[in-house]
Amino acid sequence: MKKPTIKDVAKLAGVSFKTVSRVVNQEPNVSESVKEKVLESIKQLNYQPNHTARVMRKAPFSLAFVYDNPNSHYVIEMQNGIISECRKKGFELVIHPTDSHSDEVGNELAAMIGSNQIGGIILTPPLSENKELVTFLLSRDAKVVRILSGEQPPDKLAPVLHVDDVDAGFKMTQYLLELGHRDIAFLGFHASHESSLGRVRGFKKAHELAGLSFDKNFIIDGEFTFESGMDMAKQVLAMPKRPSAIFACNDEIAAGAVFMARLNDLKVPEDISIIGFENSPFATQTWPHLTTIDQPNFDIAATAAAMVIEMMKSNDVHVVDSKGFSLEVVIRDSACKPSL
Amino acid sequence: MKKPTIKDVAKLAGVSFKTVSRVVNQEPNVSESVKEKVLESIKQLNYQPNHTARVMRKAPFSLAFVYDNPNSHYVIEMQNGIISECRKKGFELVIHPTDSHSDEVGNELAAMIGSNQIGGIILTPPLSENKELVTFLLSRDAKVVRILSGEQPPDKLAPVLHVDDVDAGFKMTQYLLELGHRDIAFLGFHASHESSLGRVRGFKKAHELAGLSFDKNFIIDGEFTFESGMDMAKQVLAMPKRPSAIFACNDEIAAGAVFMARLNDLKVPEDISIIGFENSPFATQTWPHLTTIDQPNFDIAATAAAMVIEMMKSNDVHVVDSKGFSLEVVIRDSACKPSL
DNA sequence: AAGAGCATTGACAACGTTGACACAAGTAAA
DNA sequence: TTTACTTGTGTCAACGTTGTCAATGCTCTT
Numbered sequence: 001m002k003k004p005t006i007k008d009v010a011k012l013a014g015v016s017f018k019t020v021s022r023v024v025n026q027e028p029n030v031s032e033s034v035k036e037k038v039l040e041s042i043k044q045l046n047y048q049p050n051h052t053a054r055v056m057r058k059a060p061f062s063l064a065f066v067y068d069n070p071n072s073h074y075v076i077e078m079q080n081g082i083i084s085e086c087r088k089k090g091f092e093l094v095i096h097p098t099d100s101h102s103d104e105v106g107n108e109l110a111a112m113i114g115s116n117q118i119g120g121i122i123l124t125p126p127l128s129e130n131k132e133l134v135t136f137l138l139s140r141d142a143k144v145v146r147i148l149s150g151e152q153p154p155d156k157l158a159p160v161l162h163v164d165d166v167d168a169g170f171k172m173t174q175y176l177l178e179l180g181h182r183d184i185a186f187l188g189f190h191a192s193h194e195s196s197l198g199r200v201r202g203f204k205k206a207h208e209l210a211g212l213s214f215d216k217n218f219i220i221d222g223e224f225t226f227e228s229g230m231d232m233a234k235q236v237l238a239m240p241k242r243p244s245a246i247f248a249c250n251d252e253i254a255a256g257a258v259f260m261a262r263l264n265d266l267k268v269p270e271d272i273s274i275i276g277f278e279n280s281p282f283a284t285q286t287w288p289h290l291t292t293i294d295q296p297n298f299d300i301a302a303t304a305a306a307m308v309i310e311m312m313k314s315n316d317v318h319v320v321d322s323k324g325f326s327l328e329v330v331i332r333d334s335a336c337k338p339s340l
Numbered sequence: 341m342k343k344p345t346i347k348d349v350a351k352l353a354g355v356s357f358k359t360v361s362r363v364v365n366q367e368p369n370v371s372e373s374v375k376e377k378v379l380e381s382i383k384q385l386n387y388q389p390n391h392t393a394r395v396m397r398k399a400p401f402s403l404a405f406v407y408d409n410p411n412s413h414y415v416i417e418m419q420n421g422i423i424s425e426c427r428k429k430g431f432e433l434v435i436h437p438t439d440s441h442s443d444e445v446g447n448e449l450a451a452m453i454g455s456n457q458i459g460g461i462i463l464t465p466p467l468s469e470n471k472e473l474v475t476f477l478l479s480r481d482a483k484v485v486r487i488l489s490g491e492q493p494p495d496k497l498a499p500v501l502h503v504d505d506v507d508a509g510f511k512m513t514q515y516l517l518e519l520g521h522r523d524i525a526f527l528g529f530h531a532s533h534e535s536s537l538g539r540v541r542g543f544k545k546a547h548e549l550a551g552l553s554f555d556k557n558f559i560i561d562g563e564f565t566f567e568s569g570m571d572m573a574k575q576v577l578a579m580p581k582r583p584s585a586i587f588a589c590n591d592e593i594a595a596g597a598v599f600m601a602r603l604n605d606l607k608v609p610e611d612i613s614i615i616g617f618e619n620s621p622f623a624t625q626t627w628p629h630l631t632t633i634d635q636p637n638f639d640i641a642a643t644a645a646a647m648v649i650e651m652m653k654s655n656d657v658h659v660v661d662s663k664g665f666s667l668e669v670v671i672r673d674s675a676c677k678p679s680l
Numbered sequence: 681a682a683g684a685g686c687a688t689t690g691a692c693a694a695c696g697t698t699g700a701c702a703c704a705a706g707t708a709a710a
Numbered sequence: 711t712t713t714a715c716t717t718g719t720g721t722c723a724a725c726g727t728t729g730t731c732a733a734t735g736c737t738c739t740t
Binding site for chain 1: 697698
């Protein structure tokens with residue numbers, strides 16, 4: 001049995017296929033009686049408008065989510081956020097994992113735009129930091145939304161969802177300072193990592209504002225991994241003046257640090273407070289549960305999707321404004337007042 | 341500047357647009373000289389065939405990956421496997437997260453099939469176990485491939501990729517028995533979870549084959565989470581006759597068990613061996629690194645994708661056969677010979 | 681040299697939809 | 711009563727491809 005087309009419905013309802021099209025698209029100027037008849041026929045034949053033909057006459061109903069991120073939790077949260085918005089609006093999501101070190105991304109995306117497969121693109125770091133890429137995509141008529149770390153959008157090229165890492169780092173540090181900690185180690189400094197830079201900046205800012213100095217040796221370089229977290233914690237715990245708290249740049253580092261603390265017979269948080277960043281599953285899969293910063297990835301992604309869809313619908317880049325997201329401290333069990 | 345169409349290319353090259361179509365589709369019977377001219381024009385105009393129009397005349401070039409799984413690592417690995425295959429074959433992936441408890445899945449997918457958005461579907465557990473759903477989708481002309489746990493495909497409805505959990509459970513248990521363990525606890529029995537059932541079956545089989553009995557009290561019910569792992573380990577460690585090894589049904593459980601062992605001042609693996617299952621990032625993000633079973637999710641997914649694509653291309657369900665995957669033990673540092 | 685056969689190319693319809701426009705009938709304004 | 715506008719409906723072209731078939735010209739038989 002072939003799939004029914006609009007013409008089959010029209011024949012059954014005894015009207016022209018254009019009238020059926022009108023009913024399907026909820027256009028005005030269809031009499032109640034006819035509309036009813038048509039809807040009846042649609043149900044009877046189980047008719048589904050052909051999405052492809054539709055796209056051909058209108059614009060693409062798909063957007064691409066481009067990522068280059070080893071953190072599957074992050075990707076899935078973003079992805080789910082985008083999808084939830086797409087479902088609401090009747091759009092489709094095409095995912096595009098990539099390697100940001102490859103020059104191919106731009107061309108691949110351009111090809112998808114050019115072939116009408118997608119109309120919009122959501123870019124995450126570090127791709128979203130690549131100004132050339134954005135400009136190139138824009139020149140190809142893509143609607144682009146970027147998710148970036150930073151207090152403010154860096155330019156006016158395309159709308160940006162900026163996540164305020166400085167503020168988050170500031171809040172978290174302030175929380176630790178208020179608990180009474182004075183010697184806080186920062187684990188996970190990474191010069192080429194925007195988020196890391198923002199978080200240290202907030203870390204410093206909080207100290208300055210409180211009129212406190214901090215030991216530069218307490219800022220440790222490292223990767224965003226469990227193992228690097230163990231290494232960095234090892235360094236820090238071996239120092240003559242051991243910190244009373246550890247600010248880990250993400251939850252994996254924090255989990256590694258917690259583990260290393262235990263290996264050194266230190267209880268968390270009684271002997272040493274350790275906080276994370278991201279509120280990933282890790283945060284509740286380690287013991288104690290991590291006090292951390294919640295990054296509302298799902299919401300950010302959903303907002304980004306809503307923006308691109310808006311831009312695609314109105315065919316205008318300037319229909320939406322950039323938007324900032326501030327992150328909040330989630331208090332759990334891995335930090336407390338320092339022991340005297 | 342509008343996107344160039346096949347007709348623009350034809351005009352520039354001074355041939356009919358049908359000839360251009362032939363060149364683009366690499367059809368035979370085009371003279372070298374003409375082909376060259378056309379390719380030149382294509383490059384000059386930066387022409388991209390309109391994917392949508394193409395789909396309308398042929399069949400859909402998209403397949404759906406349907407999942408209902410809280411494990412983001414699993415989802416991402418599958419997803420990446422499918423995409424890698426899609427890229428090679430010029431297909432597109434549409435992801436469809438869902439709630440298997442909802443009755444909507446079938447209708448949603450049927451709508452996507454009906455509207456020509458997708459042609460094939462890859463189903464993962466527990467959705468793939470739902471025979472009604474499969475039958476329904478098949479009746480809607482979908483090409484379906486299922487990924488299931490089990491030694492053999494349960495029916496001939498649609499091709500199945502079956503992962504042999506019994507064999508894997510068997511191998512892992514055998515490994516522990518060969519190390520010399522005689523009291524092994526099984527953490528994570530779950531009556532409605534096919535994989536879990538298979539793994540226990542292998543666990544029992546290995547004992548039987550070795551002519552050994554096992555303590556039924558050592559088979560503990562629980563969820564596939566870190567916290568449940570802690571709970572179950574707690575139960576088992578409190579038993580009068582403490583096991584010398586723990587068979588955890590997945591890596592999260594194992595990580596929870598490792599943690600609980602440490603809380604009880606037991607060294608892993610010296611005092612107690614703990615093995616995982618799945619070889620997720622968890623396995624190397626806990627200390628010691630977990631001896632576990634590797635599940636080649638990426639390969640399984642890629643194979644599944646290749647199958648669906650084959651079925652879509654030839655428009656025949658019987659063009660591919662079901663396929664079994666056997667899993668292998670990955671030896672790391674969390675299991676050793678029992679102390680005497 | 682003439683017909684058969686093949687390689688090359690083009691004209692045209694078709695896919696299933698939407699948009700532009702036409703037309704008939706009904707309704708309000710003159 | 712005529713005019714003009716509104717409402718409901720239909721006809722047809724168009725979107726950018728691919729499939730069908732016909733036309734051309736060439737080579738190969740005999």
